[in-house]
Amino acid sequence: DAKTTQPPSMDCAEGRAANLPCNHSTISGNEYVYWYRQIHSQGPQYIIHGLKNNETNEMASLIITEDRKSSTLILPHATLRDTAVYYCIAAMDSSYKLIFGSGTRLLVRP
């Protein structure tokens, strides 16, 4: 599975959009980009995933560059409850595992 690189920490103001970047320059054609988050002491929570196209669900939007070497997770209106560690993971559907990196610690400020 391809390695991903994320900034160690970010912050944003409550109510504003949070844009979390991820680099995955060695991603292969059949690897998806997954985003998870872990709120303090809880189990990781699936957010969204995509292969080539941009994706949106009730939690977030995922923007993947055309060359697929990077992506951005967008939380459109961040709340205090979005404070968490966000993980970007590149994985094939057949891999039966997720390899978590160190993630980005997002702090949403009041």
Add this chain to the structure above:
Amino acid sequence: DTAVSQTPKYLVTQMGNDKSIKCEQNLGHDTMYWYKQDSKKFLKIMFSYNNKELIINETVPNRFSPKSPDKAHLNLHINSLELGDSAVYFCASSLGDVGEQYFGPGTRLTVT
């Protein structure tokens, strides 16, 4: 209803003891996992089971033995506990081999 549940939530035990952690999912998934999160917060896959069969064992010591009595349960038995086993253990499940996994609340194991 809790989708993926684990018991116990906390487990404190002494070195050398044997303990088990139970995991159950009511999502109808056929794949289950165990992950370990150490004190530095790194989350690592330990085992993956699909339809009760072991698919992945990420070089976990033999003291760790997962058991899957049915597709809804994946228990983790640990023999001869060591200080380094102290961590939070997360169970997860998915439908097939996809990366959309649902995690349990975790079991914090402390070995003294």
